Amino acid sequence: MTDNQVSMTVDCSGMSCPAPVLKTKKGIDGIAPGQVLKVISTDMGAKNDIPALISRLGHEIKEIKEEGRAVSFYIEKKG
Secondary structure (H helix, E strand, C coil): CCHHHCCEEEEECCCCCCHHHHHHHHHHHCCCCCCEEEEEECCCCHHHHHHHHHHHHCCEEEEEEEECCEEEEEEECCC
């Protein structure tokens, strides 16, 4: 996954739960089906919380990248 395939980026660096989950939901609501949302988080709880949210909402995580303390989620919005 490359950043030029990303329609919107939500940077939650430095935020703790539940902010990354709430901002991820708002980001998904702001893109069209088929588009990709990139979410960046430094909250280690997000490693479990964001995939659980995406699964519950019926969307797909295309890729997860860990870079130092940051985790990036690439989420495709489904119809």
